[in-house]
Amino acid sequence: MRGIVFDGTKTEFVDGLTLRAPGPRDVIVEIAAAGLCHSDISYMHGLYPVPSPGVCGHEGAGVVVEVGNAVTHVEPGDHVIIATLAACGFCDRCADGHPTGCRQTLANWSQPFTLDGEPIYNFAATSAFAERTVVRDVQCVKIPDDVPLTSAALVGCGVVTGMGAVFNRANVKRGQSAAVFGVGGVGLNVIQALKVQGATTIIAIDTESKKEALAKQFGATHFIDGNRDDVVVAIGELTPWNTELVRGPFNGGGVNWAFDCVANPAVTFNALESLDWEGTVVVIGVSGQTTEFHGLYGRLTQVDRGIIGCRYGTISPHRDIPKIIELYLRGDVLLDELVSQTFPVEQWESAVQGLESGTVARGVLTF
Ligand SMILES: [Zn+2]
Ligand SMILES: [Zn+2]
Numbered sequence: 001m002r003g004i005v006f007d008g009t010k011t012e013f014v015d016g017l018t019l020r021a022p023g024p025r026d027v028i029v030e031i032a033a034a035g036l037c038h039s040d041i042s043y044m045h046g047l048y049p050v051p052s053p054g055v056c057g058h059e060g061a062g063v064v065v066e067v068g069n070a071v072t073h074v075e076p077g078d079h080v081i082i083a084t085l086a087a088c089g090f091c092d093r094c095a096d097g098h099p100t101g102c103r104q105t106l107a108n109w110s111q112p113f114t115l116d117g118e119p120i121y122n123f124a125a126t127s128a129f130a131e132r133t134v135v136r137d138v139q140c141v142k143i144p145d146d147v148p149l150t151s152a153a154l155v156g157c158g159v160v161t162g163m164g165a166v167f168n169r170a171n172v173k174r175g176q177s178a179a180v181f182g183v184g185g186v187g188l189n190v191i192q193a194l195k196v197q198g199a200t201t202i203i204a205i206d207t208e209s210k211k212e213a214l215a216k217q218f219g220a221t222h223f224i225d226g227n228r229d230d231v232v233v234a235i236g237e238l239t240p241w242n243t244e245l246v247r248g249p250f251n252g253g254g255v256n257w258a259f260d261c262v263a264n265p266a267v268t269f270n271a272l273e274s275l276d277w278e279g280t281v282v283v284i285g286v287s288g289q290t291t292e293f294h295g296l297y298g299r300l301t302q303v304d305r306g307i308i309g310c311r312y313g314t315i316s317p318h319r320d321i322p323k324i325i326e327l328y329l330r331g332d333v334l335l336d337e338l339v340s341q342t343f344p345v346e347q348w349e350s351a352v353q354g355l356e357s358g359t360v361a362r363g364v365l366t367f
Pocket of ligand 2: 037038039040058059157158
């Protein structure tokens with residue numbers, strides 16, 4: 001079968017992959033669509049400390065074709081979104097509804113594929129850039145058949161990462177304000193989740209001025225062009241300390257929440273500077289493992305500000321993904337509009353170029 005393999009130095013479209021049979025708790029999914037996320041490009045650039053060669057892709061949706069004999073919640077023919085968390089289901093974190101903290105969800109790679117007789121690793125316990133993949137039962141979330149699989153695919157990473165940060169990691173309250181740094185596949189989902197939560201000032205920031213229309217379509221109330229404006233000053237003017245003063249004592253004024261979808265040191269610094277008293281920066285973007293950021297200690301103690309990280313929207317897939325699909329079916333969140341362009345899997349390089357150049361917010365590969 002066809003797929004995209006990173007061999008440790010280069011990435012290639014191949015034909016001739018084989019897949020092992022499912023174990024008792026495994027599910028074989030025929031991938032219909034798979035989103036291209038920044039993490040895939042990082043993997044293709046060898047930036048992750050994971051083994052290769054491996055089949056790329058971690059944001060997929062498809063149809064169940066075969067299940068192990070202990071799998072009870074899905075059956076062949078079911079449409080599913082694949083979550084990358086191959087959580088154990090039994091540890092204290094899993095029992096507490098926090099599978100992103102399950103120790104089994106990292107470094108759990110295996111070699112379910114072969115290519116010309118050579119074992120090939122999976123990536124992020126998913127490997128969605130193949131015609132078929134094998135995942136754990138807990139990773140498969142059943143969805144209604146009428147949800148387009150090209151839209152559903154994005155839920156598996158970008159959508160839950162952005163929306164989950166708002167729903168689970170932060171505690172955004174009705175009427176609060178938020179700044180969202182980076183209007184990409186994740187940032188758009190932060191924006192629309194903020195709208196669902198009832199945030200009334202949602203400020204989108206990007207260095208591409210053409211992202212303004214998209215940000216506003218998803219619920220942003222304001223847009224700041226990071227190339228043109230001083231971002232911290234502009235956020236302060238939108239959320240002043242009082243009617244006379246833009247920034248008050250201890251840098252008061254600013255937003256209640258700042259979502260950093262970029263994780264670049266300058267962006268994280270600006271995010272902290274943009275907070276009102278008691279505000280929190282939520283870092284969602286993934287940066288290099290040794291990249292450092294800096295900020296002013298005084299901002300934290302004065303007054304009660306904080307910086308927190310968020311992995312994969314801190315989601316519990318079987319709780320959060322059905323909720324997101326329900327919101328979509330009710331028209332409260334947009335999924336179809338997230339798909340900037342679809343590409344037949346053979347044209348994966350065009351999707352990579354589009355994402356890297358910023359012309360494609362989210363490209364989806366189809367099989
Ligand atoms: Zn666990
Ligand atoms: Zn991703």
